Amino acid sequence: MAATEPPDAYEALYQPTFINVEGQRWINFGYALIGGSTLIMIFQALGVGPSVIWKWADDLTTVCFTIELLVRIFEKGFLFFTEDERNWNFFDSLVVAISLFSMIMAIIATADAADGKPGNSSAMDKMKGLRTLRLLRLLRLFRVLKGVEEVNNFVEVLLNSVRMVFLGLIVAAAAAAILATIAVSVGAGAKSWLSHHKLPSMPKID
The missing domain is CATH 1.20.120.350 (Voltage-gated potassium channels. Chain C)
Structure with a gap:
């Protein structure tokens, strides 16, 4: 062995x-x-x-x-x-x-x-x-x-908080980008549709 x-x-x-x-x-x-x-x-x-x-x-x-x-x-x-x-x-x-x-x-x-x-x-x-x-x-x-356990725990909690904030900012930025893309797409589609169509005229009220 x-x-x-x-x-x-x-x-x-x-x-x-x-x-x-x-x-x-x-x-x-x-x-x-x-x-x-x-x-x-x-x-x-x-x-x-x-x-x-x-x-x-x-x-x-x-x-x-x-x-x-x-x-x-x-x-x-x-x-x-x-x-x-x-x-x-x-x-x-x-x-x-x-x-x-x-x-x-x-x-x-x-x-x-x-x-x-x-x-x-x-x-x-x-x-x-x-x-x-x-x-x-x-x-x-x-x-x-850094040899003290309480200090190590504090650093770990601090870093986890920073990571969560960073991830939150990324998610918020991604959501804002998606909403902006949707808004631009809808606006471009509406503009294209209006260039080939006319909105119905409002009825006259005597």
Whole structure:
């Protein structure tokens, strides 16, 4: 009877290509980014020093988080979407997407505010809304606590909610497209019929 091989004898699913994204150094790098980003947001909120410096530092950390995520996707490939920690991968992707969106919109709003054209008076209101959106980046602090079961459950519930909202938007968009197609078809058919037929005249009432 053949001897059973121990679990360690099997090759791990993830094999590093250029960077070991499951190594402790890479994990510590991610924690350092989270800590640095959190401190920057705190300094921004407290108004410590020139705000433009913290704004640039904040954008830099957003770029670093994006690169970190892209490296993990490149390294793991399809495994990024199927491994046991896929919920955390999706969670990180969501937070990075929020960060990128808020950064881009902040750049646009800043450009609008600096523009002297009329009609840009709402630029400051947009900036206030973006500050609220950027606070959602604090969700990445949960990544430090991903070993806690309650945090894992929260992330799973959050992602399920996002999926349901996304699916709801898709269904709503599909329904709107179908209704629009029906309306256009009915309108085109009615126009074609009227081009070859005349509606009966209304009887005169004495």
